[in-house]
Amino acid sequence: MKKFLFEGSFWFPERLIPSGWIEHAPFAYWLINEHRPRLLVELGTHTGYSYFVFNQALKRLNVEARCFAIDTWGGDEHAGYYGDEVFREVRAYNDKWYWDFSELIRSTFDEAIDRFADGTIDLLHIDGRHFYEDASNDFEKWQPKLSRRGIVLFHDTNVRVNGFGVHRLWDELKGKYPYFDFVHGHGLGIIAVGSEIPEALSELFAASADERLTNEIRGIYSRLGATLSERLELNRLSTIVTELTAQLNIRDRLIESKNNDIATRDDIILGKDKLLEERWDELQKLSTELTLRDELIARKNEDIAARDDLIQAKDKAFEERLVNFTAELAVRDKLILQRDEQITKKEAVIEAKYRKLEGVSDQLTRAESEIVRQYKLLASTAEELSATKAMLKTCGNWLCPHSDLSEAPAVVPKIRRILSSRKGGQD
Numbered sequence: 001m002k003k004f005l006f007e008g009s010f011w012f013p014e015r016l017i018p019s020g021w022i023e024h025a026p027f028a029y030w031l032i033n034e035h036r037p038r039l040l041v042e043l044g045t046h047t048g049y050s051y052f053v054f055n056q057a058l059k060r061l062n063v064e065a066r067c068f069a070i071d072t073w074g075g076d077e078h079a080g081y082y083g084d085e086v087f088r089e090v091r092a093y094n095d096k097w098y099w100d101f102s103e104l105i106r107s108t109f110d111e112a113i114d115r116f117a118d119g120t121i122d123l124l125h126i127d128g129r130h131f132y133e134d135a136s137n138d139f140e141k142w143q144p145k146l147s148r149r150g151i152v153l154f155h156d157t158n159v160r161v162n163g164f165g166v167h168r169l170w171d172e173l174k175g176k177y178p179y180f181d182f183v184h185g186h187g188l189g190i191i192a193v194g195s196e197i198p199e200a201l202s203e204l205f206a207a208s209a210d211e212r213l214t215n216e217i218r219g220i221y222s223r224l225g226a227t228l229s230e231r232l233e234l235n236r237l238s239t240i241v242t243e244l245t246a247q248l249n250i251r252d253r254l255i256e257s258k259n260n261d262i263a264t265r266d267d268i269i270l271g272k273d274k275l276l277e278e279r280w281d282e283l284q285k286l287s288t289e290l291t292l293r294d295e296l297i298a299r300k301n302e303d304i305a306a307r308d309d310l311i312q313a314k315d316k317a318f319e320e321r322l323v324n325f326t327a328e329l330a331v332r333d334k335l336i337l338q339r340d341e342q343i344t345k346k347e348a349v350i351e352a353k354y355r356k357l358e359g360v361s362d363q364l365t366r367a368e369s370e371i372v373r374q375y376k377l378l379a380s381t382a383e384e385l386s387a388t389k390a391m392l393k394t395c396g397n398w399l400c401p402h403s404d405l406s407e408a409p410a411v412v413p414k415i416r417r418i419l420s421s422r423k424g425g426q427d
């Protein structure tokens with residue numbers, strides 16, 4: 001088994017990219033090392049995985065070879081159709097690493113065929129469209145180009161879906177040429193068309209007859225191939241992890257900034273909590289005060305209610321009194337009216353009496369005047385009398401010097417009469 005392996009079987013492709021061919025690189029390294037083709041042609045390159053695996057091996061193993069990759073770089077029904085960027089990327093890679101021995105031919109396989117002389121190609125890799133007719137046509141047309149050392153590789157020999165027909169061609173070719181085929185990685189078949197095949201390859205073809213050895217070779221290369229799929233998956237996951245890590249870093253920074261925000265907000269909230277606590281205390285105090293005031297108000301309300309009752313009672317009493325008073329007033333008004341009438345009547349009586357009185361008064365006035373006149377007359381009579389008295393006294397004294405005049409008043413009326421008679425009866 002050792003002869004079917006070499007250190008290169010454990011290499012990793014420098015350009016490990018997604019491809020249906022991915023798991024065949026370990027065998028391709030061994031094949032190139034053993035076969036050492038001078039002219040290698042690939043029909044169907046797409047993103048260039050298999051082609052650059054061959055190139056990597058040729059370069060690393062210092063095989064002096066010329067390589068050609070032929071493809072329209074437009075895609076097909078099985079590979080899918082794609083844009084120009086695929087070719088640009090493949091060309092850039094080829095120009096960078098393998099420009100000195102590798103060439104890309106952008107054309108159909110048929111168009112490119114005349115660029116190759118018959119009997120020149122040592123290794124032909126057929127990996128174009130996978131219908132039976134395509135694969136048959138490619139093999140038939142390119143077979144004459146194969147050298148005496150010529151071998152042909154067919155990919156997808158183990159795919160039996162979507163119209164893939166390479167397996168049918170492979171079944172035909174297996175009976176005609178020395179062969180070996182792998183069943184992993186969609187199947188890869190190798191036939192020897194030329195007659196001068198390196199010994200190691202001949203031994204490989206011979207191993208086809210040995211089921212145990214075949215399984216052993218298949219098992220080892222399948223396991224080695226799986227390592228590449230796993231590595232590719234690992235790379236994919238690593239890229240995802242890198243992207244996620246970058247996103248995580250961004251998120252970490254975001255979280256940090258948000259944490260800072262939260263811390264700031266916490267401070268604000270803490271401040272607000274404190275304020276809230278203070279306000280709560282104030283509220284409690286106000287609430288207590290409010291309760292007290294409520295109680296006060298309740299008491300006042302009770303007072304007011306009591307007063308209202310009182311006022312109501314007073315109002316009622318007042319109303320009753322008012323009614324009574326109004327009634328009384330009406331009675332009094334009536335009484336007053338009657339009195340007024342009485343007064344009017346009495347006033348008329350008084351007026352009449354007054355007039356009568358006035359008459360009396362006039363009479364009185366006149367009587368007074370008369371009295372005054374009489375009085376004056378009396379006064380003058382009294383003076384006259386006094387003079388007479390004095391004269392009489394003088395006369396008396398003169399007639400009877402010691403007589404008592406205390407009885408003189410009794411004499412006065414007599415004298416007055418005498419005087420009156422003298423004055424002509426004015427008394």
Ligand SMILES: C[S@@+](CC[C@H](N)C(=O)[O-])C[C@H]1O[C@@H](n2cnc3c(N)ncnc32)[C@H](O)[C@@H]1O
Nearest residue numbers: 019021044046049050071072075108109128129
């Ligand atoms: C399965 S892909 C090749 C995959 C490639 N070997 C790898 O390692 O991934 C098939 C390619 O063959 C090309 N192709 C199919 N038929 C063709 C034809 N008649 N002439 C030129 N290119 C063709 C398609 O454009 C496509 O890129």
